[in-house]
Amino acid sequence: MRVAARNIRRFYLSLFATVAFGLFKSINLLWLGRSLTSLILDKIWSQTLTVRIKQKAYLFHTPNLLTYFRARTILTKEPDTISWIDAFPSDSVFWDIGANVGTFTIYAGKKNLQVIAVEPSYLNLDLLTRNIISNQLSQNVTIIPFGVGESTSLKKLYLSSKQLTWGGAHNSLGLNIGFDGQPLQDPVSLNSACFSIDDLVEMLGINSPTHIKIDVDGLEAEVLQGCTKCLKHVKSILIEVDRDYIMQKEEIVRILTNNSFKLVEDFDSSLSTSNQIWNNTRFF
DSSP states (O other), X not given: OHHXXXXXXXXXXXXXXXXXXXXXHHHTTSHHHXXXXXXXXXXXXXXXXXXXXXXXXXXXXXXXXXXXHHHXXXXXXXXXXXXXXXXXXXXXXXXXXXOTTXXXXXXXXXXXXXXXXXXXXXXXXXXHHHHHHHTTOTTTEEEEOSEEOSSOEEEEEEEOGGGOSTTOOOOEESSOOOTTSSOOSSOEEXXXXXXXXXXXXXXXXXXXXXXXXXXXXXOHHHHHXXXXXXXXXXXXXXXXXXXXXXXXXXXXXXXXXXXXEEEEEEEEOSSSEEEEEEEETTTO
C-alpha cells in the first residue's frame, strides 16, 4: 500500500511539474519571462540550511531535495564517519576523496583541520565551492577538481544520467562501473584528468594525508593503488566497500594488509555497502 501511494504521489507531482514547466517555457519566450527566470534561479541558489552541532553552525547550500537531504542527515546518515573525524588530532591532514558537495569536508574544516577535498563532478564542484566560501573555510580547505586513481593520465569520466544533478553520486573515472561493479545505465561521459595521490603530493607540494576517506563508488582499490608512497604516513582510512563486489573487496584487503593496516571497524552504510575503518599498525 505504501509503495502504491508513493507511486501515485510521484505521478501527480510529475504531472504538475510537466504542466508548470510548459507554462514556464511559454513565459520564458518573453523578455520579462527571462528576467523572472533569472530572479527565480537566484532564489534557488540562495536556499541554504544551517545545521547546529555542539554550538557550531554549518551552512549548506541546498538548491534541490538531494542536497537538502545530505545536509539534514549529516549526523544520522553516516554517524561512524562523524565519530571517526571527531577523533582526529588537531594537526591532521584529512583527504576527503569523493567529497561530493562537501558534507564531511565542511564538518572537518570547522574543526580547524587541514582538508583536501577531491571531487571531479562539475555539478558537485559548484556547490562544494559555495559551501566552503559560505562557511569561511578557504584557508582550511583545498579543492582538487579532478578524480584520483592508480595513475596520472587522461581518462573518461562517466556521470550517472540518473543522478546528473547537484549532490548526485554514482560517477566513475576510467571505468564505466558503479559501486557494485556493474555498468552504469546510459552514463554521460567526458574526458577528464586523473591523478594518483602520490603524484599530486609530489608535483603540487600538497600535504600528504594522515587520514583518508575514500567513497568513489566502486573504484576504491584504484585510489589505493595510486597511494602506495603516501600510505606509509597515513594513520587511518575510512573506505566504502561493496560486499558483493568481491574482486574489489579482495584487492582493498590485499593492499591495506600489505601496507600494515588492520581492519578495526565495519559499519553497514546501505543494503550492500559498508564503511570500513582501517588503522595503520605503525601508529596504533
